[in-house]
Amino acid sequence: MTDAPATREAPWPVALLSGKLKEYLDRLGTVWVEGELTQWGVSGGNVYGKLKDLEADATISITMWSSVRARLSEQFTQGDHVIALVKPSWWVKGGSLSMQVFDLKHVGLGDLLERLERLRAQLAAEGLFDAGRKRRLPFLPGVVGLVTGRDSDAERDVVRNARLRWPSVEFRVAYAAVQGDRSAPEVVAAIRRLDADPEVEVIIVARGGGDFQNLLGFSDERVVRAAAAASTPIVSAIGHEADRPLLDEVADLRASTPTDAAKRVVPDVAEELVRVEQARARLGMRLASMLTREIDRVGHLRARPALADSGWIVDRRAEDLTRWVARGTELVERCIERQTARVGELRGHLRGLSPQATLDRGYAIVQGADGQVIRRAVDAPAATILRIALAEGAIRARSDGAE
Template sequence: MRRPILCAKQHAPSAIAAGDIRFEKRHVVVIQPPKSTPDAPWPVSVVSELVRDWIARLGSVWIEGELTGWSIRGGHAYGKIKDLDADATLSVTAWRSVVQRLDGEFKQGDRVIASIKPDFWVKGGTLSMQVSDLRHVGLGDLLERLERLRKQLAAEGLFADERKKPLPFLPGTIGLITGRESDAEKDVRRNSELRWPAVQFRTIHTPVQGERTVAEVSAALRELDADPEVDVIIVARGGGDFQHLLPFSDESLVRLVATLSTPVVSAIGHEADRPILDDVADLRASTPTDAAKRVVPDVAEELAGVQQARARILQRIVDRVRSESNALESLVSRPALANPSWIIDQRGEELMRASQRGEELITRRIDREHDRLDSLARHLRGLSPQGTLERGYSIVERVDGDAKSLVTGWQDAPASTELRIRTADGRISASSLGGEAIITPGAPDGATEANVE
């Protein structure tokens, strides 16, 4: 069977009525009015028919999203399918005949694919999406997508240990993001207050499943991170179906957590298929109760630790005092401390012996130097002119008036020369009788002797 081809023909507005569409051979002829003007406006029915026809050309399409607001009334199903990433939603309707042949039950939060056909209701001017088939997205497909995202984020370093922030030892205020009146909130608060009664909370209630979860949890994270009094943030949910936890694997949410300056604890409580938030958070807690235990110290344990530390300190003080007392007793038992004058007497005797040795050394040194000085004096005297005179030698001087000259040879004292002879103890006046040369055996050439009267 050949499909008809849509075409249009222009006619006067007065000649057009709703539903003026006819088949001519293989063509669907849409009677279309000329361009509208203030003087020649289009009837509402014409516009409605044109809108319906153009929408009908889209035909059936398959879409994927999260099922929200799903309800059944009078056998018909009404709901919305929200885009998984963008902020876009379509209202859908499944008639009773379609609902009866659907495989399985559907509820809010389910990830689905649907075959829909847009339909414009001319009379009411509304657009609806007619569901002809509705299916759950396979769990394996979801897991595969999450695993790809997990690997991508891991490759970017968002799960690295070095970027995880340490938790404070004792948080002043804990930021808590959880569902209103949820068991998760009760578990976190009760266990935290049991461990440390003075702990403070700033709680923001958000949806923990469904289409608003990502947006509201993200807004709560930003608000708590901007609060300077909040020291740590706990995101808590009490487990649940795998698909209900999918918002906590949303890429925009986990990337936001990676940028926060406040430590984040993930307490979603799903062991088998944990959400990606567990990997990017600074700490993963298995349950909300575990989160309270990991974030808040136990006052009883801390007091016990303080008591143990105090006991260890006291014991060390006692041991140190005992050790020092033993050392002091050992010192006191020594002779020097038992009889303090003993060491003075001992050192006094050593000082006296040293003094005596010093005096003896000085005396011997003085005696040696005195003997050496005497020897040098004798040697010096022997070498001096006076010493020579004392050995029997004399000095002969020629007297010429007041002038004096030394006689070194017989020729210096001819006859009648007035002489003065100097001895060791005086002078002798004499007169030369003349002289002659005397050869002295062994004497140098020219040595002579002279006669003196």
């Protein structure tokens, strides 16, 4: 080992640099870290794996010697949420850095519940759980979106039970991991993809139950916010009664199991036909009852004395009718007499003013050939042809000139 600085003329050997790195890292102490086991392999009693941050995209390699593993009281597997006591370890020969694990524990249930409660309170304060945000599911969806694991029992339960109830229902399935570190981003992507499909009328997010830690992906804030932002109604069918993931709170409908989701989303064709028949029967009974009631009312009206013998209406009014007819005849006759006298008077006045009355008294009317009345002698010189109108008839004459 040397403390001389490395230069271009006197570079350090690789072994020297690697050794110095090991010396430096060995002086560092241990630290507790939290993450998810994304890789867990045992070789020769030693464990080699990877620990991933739960939120950020960061991963470290870990190594646990068999002596440390033998002291652990818990069993671990890939996907577990853990806290680890680690110390940096540099492998000189291979030139790689790993974290040597001195202790490993599952994250306590109390810690997880506390975090979930804080997130639950935050989302509730934002109004994402309000009942007013819940949307009604369509009565008969033509296309149902389904977010679930590939080849899962949840998918078979939903599809089978839905088609038993309504054979013509169509499904659009978006597969996603339903546990582990890939669960939240894949479920979010599946919800958004189905929500963007204009033919999908409702989306079911289904998983066939599981323990508390396996369901953590459905309490992830990203999943909850994606469901709240979706314009298509969301049905949560995680299938776990004891633990309710946050997706249940924000969904428009919570189903206890995937089978229950199929029954809640798709109506039973047989039940609907029975309801239609029942409605038709009730309508027929109501109509028959209404007609019977109206027939009885008409019968009661016809049985009343006023309608049973209608002749009294005519008999009671016959005298009044006769009197008014006579009165009308008298008034018409008086009117005719008055108007007849008036016409006679007018005829007398008209005759008195008529030229015919003058002619009847012996006068005559002399007209020229053009029909003009001759009033002066000069208007009828000699040889003028004249027409003389008399009381009865007319004669032609010729003028001999003025006298």
